[in-house]
Amino acid sequence: MSSFVQTNSQRPEIRRAFGLLFIGVSLSVVMGTLLSEVVVKYPYPAYQYVIIWFVIFGTTFGLIFRKSHGVFSSVRARMKNSLKWPIGAKVVNGFCWAAPFALIGVFPPLYQYLILVGIGLGNLSTYLLMKKYSNLDNREQMIVGLLSLASIPISIGIGMTVFALRHDLAVFLSRMLIAIAYAAGGIYALALKKLTPSA
Numbered sequence: 001m002s003s004f005v006q007t008n009s010q011r012p013e014i015r016r017a018f019g020l021l022f023i024g025v026s027l028s029v030v031m032g033t034l035l036s037e038v039v040v041k042y043p044y045p046a047y048q049y050v051i052i053w054f055v056i057f058g059t060t061f062g063l064i065f066r067k068s069h070g071v072f073s074s075v076r077a078r079m080k081n082s083l084k085w086p087i088g089a090k091v092v093n094g095f096c097w098a099a100p101f102a103l104i105g106v107f108p109p110l111y112q113y114l115i116l117v118g119i120g121l122g123n124l125s126t127y128l129l130m131k132k133y134s135n136l137d138n139r140e141q142m143i144v145g146l147l148s149l150a151s152i153p154i155s156i157g158i159g160m161t162v163f164a165l166r167h168d169l170a171v172f173l174s175r176m177l178i179a180i181a182y183a184a185g186g187i188y189a190l191a192l193k194k195l196t197p198s199a
Contacts, residue, residue: 112155112173112175124146151177151180
């Protein structure tokens with residue numbers, strides 16, 4: 001157990017901050033998805049969905065930052081490490097995050113899969129580059145990335161069989177898989193924080 005903690009040791013408040021951040025993302029995705037399923041039954045304009053998602057994410061993170069004042073500064077402290085990366089590493093990381101989301105405009109019917117690709121590649125590349133250039137082993141981010149990528153064939157398989165005629169259910173499934181990935185990463189970070197001795 002001691003080697004497990006040492007390998008993943010990092011300032012506990014930063015680990016806790018990312019745990020709360022990931023749990024917040026997971027809860028926001030679940031609430032946004034469920035509320036969207038309700039709203040879709042009514043003839044509201046498309047921009048209403050954007051408002052719903054902004055309000056849910058804003059409320060969730062507003063509560064997190066309000067109750068845990070150090071969360072924002074802790075998240076910012078870890079992300080500042082990327083400023084020291086070589087330009088090539090920054091380009092690779094930016095490409096992993098942005099390219100899949102940019103492709104949504106080209107392939108709209110595949111957007112639920114491209115979101116999983118973006119979250120998976122983005123988090124995994126950030127984890128690998130943080131470990132290489134910043135000597136940080138942020139395994140909660142690796143968990144989110146790997147689970148998101150592993151969810152792609154599951155989402156495609158179910159979407160093309162069980163939900164072949166229900167695109168809305170395929171989208172619902174992909175969002176739930178994203179929520180599960182972030183929840184797993186958040187729970188891991190919070191659990192590890194409790195095992196990591198304070199400095």
